[in-house]
Amino acid sequence: MSSNIPSDTHFSDEATPQDSVKDLVPKSGFGLHDEVWSEKQWFELIRTLVGYGIGTWQEFAALILGHLNPSQTGTSLASSEGFKRRYGKGNTMRIVMEWAYSQTGQCGDCGSRLELQADHIKGKAQFEDQLDADYIENMTLLCRRCNVIRRTSHKLGGQTYLTAESALMWILFVIKPRTLVDYCRLCRIYGMTMSDIRMQEAWAMAHWLSRNDPPLFGIEDDSKTHYDLIQWSSGSITRADVGTTLPNGAVRVYERVPGDHCLTFVAMGNDRRKKLYSYPMHWIALSTYDLGDLPPYALAIRYTPPDRKKGKPQRITLHAPANMTLLSHKLVAPDEKLVFQRADDLLGRERVEAPPSTNKGVLLSKSFQNLDFTLEIETVRTP
Ligand SMILES: [Zn+2]
Known part of the structure; x- marks a missing residue:
């Protein structure tokens, strides 16, 4: 995940997760993925949205x-240059409409009747003169979604049931992420590759619903809350509500940590290099969501956007200290700073101020990489 996601502002008139309606959408082992949802669950979702006044049945x-209306399936063809060239301007609309009426009215790929669009069976790119692709026998009806995911720019499309714009709301209503950062992570795991701004925009719905009466959503007020920090067998660290029962293999690293603290730690990777990390509490993923088959620490990830120019896909990597050795860790309060205390037989004990650390990690200087040194981290109150 890019680190430029702002920490979410919490407004005083907004609800926190504890205040909001818990069963906005019925939960029954759906996990993150909508494709396994039953018709009953979809029915319940819409029924609940109506029930809470988010929309009316009429709306x-x-x-x-509106989406059943095959709007412009005919005119889009009749107005294309290739059709006009082949059939003559006066005949095109009649030929196109005869074709339209003779169709089944369902998407050629998925059978949907919604948002149908005319599409070329043999793509334009396969013709030397692209206008030659425009002949009536080469046309079929596809729904918007099936049409879009055929494009080469959407190689990874179609792996889930919903379009990205719908999934943004599905994740919001169903998983109910407590923070914007977790929301973005959920979207990434879901498979979305668009820029963070799309999620930030969609997150406005969380703010609006949190002001509803009764509150239909809760946004975490990180700095006013306490958390337990949990380390999982993967090495990943998450936060959970104080006193949460831990499953096997999970260890409580800290209890009742104020939300304005930072978790700072030194961890060593497989390359035996030591790095210093600092995670503000609001950045640490919560492990309190129902994610189905995914482990509770699934959101302890960092995201690198795809490089479309170089054709590189998006990269999701686990946060440190996953798959690393956690050497030492400390909590740092806002009015505290971090120092290294270097123990050495020759030099005695020496304090060295810690370099500014980030959530991406900072490689420690050579003297601290030396394994003969004992590394400690301690916090010191600034005067
Ligand atoms: Zn379709």
């Missing part, structure tokens, strides 16, 4: 009716 029905 939702109007939306569906």
